[in-house]
Every structure is written in structure tokens, then in C-alpha cells.
Amino acid sequence: MEDSKKLEQFEAKIASGQKIEPKDWMPEAYRKQLIRMMSQHAHSEIVGMLPEGNWITRAPSLRRKAILLAKVQDEAGHGLYLYSATETLGVDRKDLLEQLHTGKAKYSSIFNYPTLTWADIGAIGWLVDGAAIMNQTALARGSYGPYARAMVRICKEESFHNRQGYEIMMQLAQGTPEQKEMAQDALNRWWWPAIMMLGPGDDQSPNSEQLMRWKVKMESNDAIRQRFIDRTVPQAEFIGLKIPDKDLKFNEATGHYEHGPINWDEFFEVIKGNGPCNAKRLKDRIEADKKGRWVREAALAYAAKREKEKVVA
Amino acid sequence: MNDTQWPLWEVFVQGNPGIPHKHVGSVHAPDAEIAIQNARDVYTRRSEGISIWVVPSNAISASTPEDQGAFFEPSNDKPYRHPTFYKIPDGVKYL
Ligand SMILES: [Fe+2]
Ligand SMILES: [Fe+2]
Numbered sequence: 001m002e003d004s005k006k007l008e009q010f011e012a013k014i015a016s017g018q019k020i021e022p023k024d025w026m027p028e029a030y031r032k033q034l035i036r037m038m039s040q041h042a043h044s045e046i047v048g049m050l051p052e053g054n055w056i057t058r059a060p061s062l063r064r065k066a067i068l069l070a071k072v073q074d075e076a077g078h079g080l081y082l083y084s085a086t087e088t089l090g091v092d093r094k095d096l097l098e099q100l101h102t103g104k105a106k107y108s109s110i111f112n113y114p115t116l117t118w119a120d121i122g123a124i125g126w127l128v129d130g131a132a133i134m135n136q137t138a139l140a141r142g143s144y145g146p147y148a149r150a151m152v153r154i155c156k157e158e159s160f161h162n163r164q165g166y167e168i169m170m171q172l173a174q175g176t177p178e179q180k181e182m183a184q185d186a187l188n189r190w191w192w193p194a195i196m197m198l199g200p201g202d203d204q205s206p207n208s209e210q211l212m213r214w215k216v217k218m219e220s221n222d223a224i225r226q227r228f229i230d231r232t233v234p235q236a237e238f239i240g241l242k243i244p245d246k247d248l249k250f251n252e253a254t255g256h257y258e259h260g261p262i263n264w265d266e267f268f269e270v271i272k273g274n275g276p277c278n279a280k281r282l283k284d285r286i287e288a289d290k291k292g293r294w295v296r297e298a299a300l301a302y303a304a305k306r307e308k309e310k311v312v313a
Numbered sequence: 314m315n316d317t318q319w320p321l322w323e324v325f326v327q328g329n330p331g332i333p334h335k336h337v338g339s340v341h342a343p344d345a346e347i348a349i350q351n352a353r354d355v356y357t358r359r360s361e362g363i364s365i366w367v368v369p370s371n372a373i374s375a376s377t378p379e380d381q382g383a384f385f386e387p388s389n390d391k392p393y394r395h396p397t398f399y400k401i402p403d404g405v406k407y408l
Contacts, residue, residue: 024378073358080355084339087321093341094318150338157359293316296343300319303344 014215019145022088033216034144035089036105039096042082044108047100047281049075051115052124060118067164068121074157081153085146101286109267110197112275119172119179119186125165127187127194127232133158134228135198143215166235173239180240187236188244195259196267198225204264229257321370322348324355326362334366342367 006025013020020026049072056072059065083093099105110128115121133155140151172183199205199221211217233250236243247260269275319341325334337356342348348367356362376384392398401408 021378023375070358073354077355077358080340081338084321087339092318094316097318146338296316296319299343299347300317303347306344 011213014143014213019148020143021145029210030214030216031089033211034147035086035091037216038082038086038089038147039091039099040106040108042079042086042096043100043105044111045075045079045082047107047111047285048128049079050281050284051111051113051277052121054115055118055121058118059121064168071125071161071164074161078150078154078157081150082147085150088146097289101282101289103273103282106271107281108197109270109275110193111281112270112277113189113193114277116189117182117186119169119182120190122165122168122172122183123186123190125161125163126169126235127165127190128197129158129161129165130232131194131197131228133162134224134231138218138224141215141218166239169241170239173241183239184241187241191244192263192266193270195225195229195262196264198228200264200267201262226256229259233257319343322352322367323370323373324348324352325366325368326352326356327364328362330363334364337361339370340367 007027010020010024010026010030013024020030052068052072052075056065056068059068083096086096087093096105100107110131115124136151136155136158140148140155142148142151169183169187172179174180202220202222205221208217233243233248245260247258249258250256251258270278273279320343321339322342322345323339324337326337327334340348340351340355342351345367349365352365352367353362357365388394
């Protein structure tokens with residue numbers, strides 16, 4: 001069959017709401033874009049374990065420690081679902097990891113900020129997981145079957161992440177003046193990075209009409225950002241915290257919040273590798289991979305030995 | 314030794330007694346035992362399953378999407394395989 005005919009069938013299938021499965025014909029540009037997006041997403045999940053892992057040993061109670069452990073373990077799970085979904089496109093996880101470790105592949109800008117206090121763990125769950133949910137519920141309607149299915153699963157788990165973070169913030173906001181100040185300080189530091197992690201504005205990143213038609217991208221960055229702000233501002237008000245944006249105001253006519261200017265220079269600097277923690281995150285990732293190598297090798301050697309014994313017996 | 318990140322296994326989970334195992338994704342593991350353990354940690358952290366199967370990914374053979382038409386269509390022109398094909402008079406019961 002001619003490629004143009006195949007392309008026509010491929011697009012008709014997507015337009016009718018059907019999913020594309022791994023062995024189906026797909027245009028090279030579709031495969032490439034998905035590998036890039038999905039592996040970036042997988043990398044973000046596992047790099048995202050680092051800033052939160054930082055607080056596991058110092059969680060303020062056993063309850064909080066168990067919750068944070070479970071959350072960080074979920075993020076590891078998300079990384080694994082996503083790597084395995086990416087592998088259905090004909091790539092190897094070890095190559096994807098190498099791209100991460102050599103800096104060739106990116107991960108979310110947000111994880112290059114430090115977690116300075118316990119309140120940051122609250123802010124991350126509430127804001128970072130909150131923003132991620134906005135993005136991921138859109139992606140769950142995407143056209144590539146394995147990615148969309150992974151997103152459905154991930155979204156279910158994210159809502160616990162979101163709530164435990166808000167609960168931490170709420171508790172601090174209702175605590176001593178120092179605790180409330182700690183919560184406000186975390187919100188001040190995480191608000192703008194969370195706003196930015198949803199990606200450049202539509203004027204700077206024209207949404208390729210093709211990616212929308214192919215349902216690789218489902219919604220524009222600005223549309224997702226607007227929804228995130230609309231939902232989050234009242235949550236902050238409810239617990240008496242102040243969003244650090246003096247231009248923020250509710251527009252009665254549109255029913256949406258209007259926000260002040262976003263510092264995109266900061267965003268692009270972080271993406272380029274000049275954020276506060278880029279070097280540390282990469283170093284920690286590479287070290288974790290190196291330290292795990294002997295375990296992978298030993299387990300393989302053991303499996304080979306047992307396989308041999310089976311043959312003899 | 315080449316760092317392979319371990320071979321790939323496909324994971325099937327049975328959600329409840331009496332229903333079939335369903336494909337949920339894959340894991341990397343050096344052998345079946347660890348594949349089952351990893352699958353438990355990756356795919357059943359919230360009691361999503363009561364039983365897990367793992368199969369080496371390269372042991373699975375599948376029909377090809379290109380042949381989907383030729384392969385499955387022959388059953389389309391056999392409506393007599395369905396009970397609705399047969400006209401039974403109104404008065405006849407239990408048929
Ligand atoms: Fe996640
Ligand atoms: Fe999360």
C-alpha cells in the first residue's frame with residue numbers, strides 16, 4: 001500500500017476516536033514525536049523522585065513518612081509504566097536512560113528547584129502534581145494506545161499525591177505563625193515554577209496543527225495553565241495563603257483568573273541547564289544508575305546459572 | 314558485561330477471582346521470579362490483582378494489523394452463526 005494511502009487511513013482512524021497500537025502503521029514524525037514526549041515524561045517521573053526523596057528521612061511523623069514513601073514509590077512506578085510504553089515504539093530503555101544521563105534528553109524544568117523545607121513537600125504535591133494532573137488528563141485522551149492507557153492509570157494515582165500535598169499545606173497554614181510562614185514561603189517559591197512547567201505560552205510555542213490533528217498534543221499550554229490557575233487559586237484562599245502574583249485578578253466577564261507576566265527567561269535558563277539544581281539532579285541520577293549496575297549484572301549471572309542447572313538436571 | 318537493563322517481560326494481571334488475566338504492560342527482569350516481583354510492585358500497588366502472569370516479550374506471536382481485514386473478515390459473511398439469524402414463531406417459548 002502507498003504511504004499516502006496509509007497516512008489517510010491512519011488519520012481517519014484517529015479522527016474517528018480509535019487508538020493507534022504499537023504494530024499499526026504510523027508516520028515516522030508521529031513515532032519520533034511520541035518517543036521524545038514519552039521518554040521526557042518518564043525521565044521527569046524518576047528525576048522527580050529526587051527532590052522529594054530528600055525529605056523521606058526527615059518527615060515530621062511516621063504517618064507523613066509512610067505517605068511520602070508511597071508517593072515516591074508511585075513516581076518510580078509512573079516512570080516504569082512510561083518507559084515500557086515508550087519501548088513499544090521500538091526503542092530500548094537503556095538507550096533512553098543514556099540520553100537522560102548524557103543530557104541529550106530533557107526532563108521537566110520543575111525538578112531543578114530545591115526542596116528547602118518540609119513545606120516544599122506540601123507545595124510539590126499540591127502544585128506540581130496538581131499541574132501535572134491538568135496536563136495528564138488531557139494526554140489520557142491522546143491517540144497512542146499504550147501512552148493513553150498509562151496516563152489513565154497515572155491520573156488515578158496522582159489524585160492521592162495532590163491531596164496529601166494540600167493536606168500538608170493546610171496543616172501548616174493552620175499551625176503556629178512560623179508554620180504558616182513556612183507554608184507561604186514554599187508557595188512563594190513554587191508558584192511560578194509550577195505555572196511555567198506547563199510549557200511556554202502559545203505565542204512562543206505555536207501548537208503544530210499536525211500534532212493536534214494526530215492527537216499527540218491535546219490542548220495548548222496556555223489553556224491547560226488557565227485551568228490549573230482557575231482551580232488552584234480558590235484552594236489557596238481557602239487555607240489563607242496568598243498567591244505571589246500582585247496582578248492576579250478574577251475576571252467576572254470571562255469567569256477566569258488573569259495572571260501577571262511570566263518570567264520566561266528563567267524558564268529557558270532552567271531548561272538550558274542553568275537552574276539551581278540541574279547539575280545535582282543529573283549527578284544523582286547517574287550515580288544511582290552506576291550503583292545499581294552490579295545488582296543488574298549479578299541477577300543476570302544468577303539467572304544464567306540457574307538456567308544452566310535446569311538443563312543439566 | 315553489557316548493561317542490558319534486563320530482558321523484557323509482558324505482564325498479565327487477574328483483577329478478581331473468576332475473570333480473565335488482562336495485559337497491563339511490561340517490566341524488565343533477569344528471570345521469571347523477579348519479573349513477578351517487579352510486576353507486583355509496578356502494577357498492583359493498590360490491590361489491582363490477585364494473580365500475575367509474566368511471559369518473555371519475545372515469546373509472544375501476534376497477528377499483523379495489515380492482515381486484519383483478510384484475517385478476520387471471513388466471519389462477517391456467516392450471520393447464521395448468530396441466534397438472531399433464525400426466525401421463530403411468536404408462540405414458541407424457551408428457544
Ligand atoms: Fe507521577
Ligand atoms: Fe505524582
